[in-house]
Amino acid sequence: MLSKKTKYALHALTYLGKHRDEKAVLIHDIAEEHGISHKFLENILLELKKAGLLGSKKGKGGGYYLIKEPQDIPLSKVIRLLDGPIAMLPCVSLNYYEPCAECKSEVECGINKVMIQVRDETLKILENKTLQDILKF
Amino acid sequence: MLSKKTKYALHALTYLGKHRDEKAVLIHDIAEEHGISHKFLENILLELKKAGLLGSKKGKGGGYYLIKEPQDIPLSKVIRLLDGPIAMLPCVSLNYYEPCAECKSEVECGINKVMIQVRDETLKILENKTLQDILKF
DNA sequence: ATAAAGCCTATAAAAAAGATAGGGTTTATA
DNA sequence: TATAAACCCTATCTTTTTTATAGGCTTTAT
Secondary structure (H helix, E strand, O other): OOOHHHHHHHHHHHHHHHOOOOOOEOHHHHHHHHOOOHHHHHHHHHHHHHOOOEEEEOOOOOEEEEOOOHHHOEHHHHHHHHHOOOOOOHHHOOOOOOOOOOOOOHHHOHHHHHHHHHHHHHHHHHOOOEHHHHHOO | OOOHHHHHHHHHHHHHHHOOOOOOEOHHHHHHHHOOOHHHHHHHHHHHHHOOOEEEEOOOOOEEEEOOOHHHOEHHHHHHHHHOOOOOOHHHOOOOOOOOOOOOOOOOOHHHHHHHHHHHHHHHHHOOOEHHHHHOO
């Protein structure tokens, strides 16, 4: 399951995507809209900024705004950023690979093989669906 | 990511599947084979038994054994049993549905739509791949 | 009788997730 | 130029979940 962090990030991006006409959106407004803790969301937006998805303006009249086109933000990127691996097993993760401690041999492991399939099908969706796609609703 | 519980369960089932000629397999042997805590694994096997996947024989000479054919144990069943939902969001889970607190309207939520797709593709694999499939390696 | 093995429940320890706190810095504007 | 608004940053606290352990009970082969 996606963490709240990731869910909040996706909702915040959606909100920002829907308010692209405005120069900057307040953390406060996003938090209120979704009933999220202001401070918690602040940390999340900061991460999104550091990752290059958002820009911000400090001081009075400041706020956050998208600095990428919604179609250039794949959902896989957001999930990986906040939640880490998308794969169901570390031994199958493309971005966070680690061997499984309890597994004798990766090449002889059938679990591994199935989870590679799951990963590939999942990524086929999450790397192609972008913020643009979730804005449409 | 799958929990250790689920991973251990899958490995234990695999072990049992590969030792179906034997009347009963000791927890101890499975635990040792994969470097798992005996007592932790004991709890897991008990769950698998209660779920109707395993049988057991008590007392001296006892142990665990599969009571279903490997091709009749879909991986989705094992994962749901130990880990709960397979879906990435509660609002999209078939077996553990719950609305998302931060979400205003499910029908107007684009995140929801994408996660339904991911769920469906994932289940297409995990409901059709069985213990039989991971035994082959 | 005894020892081996699973059954069962409770509790503890560790890790991760979620949330809060508070001072720092920047900036518009009166 | 003082002030208030807003983001920046890091640390800490709390809660929840996961992982692991403990220990006695029951069953059964020998």
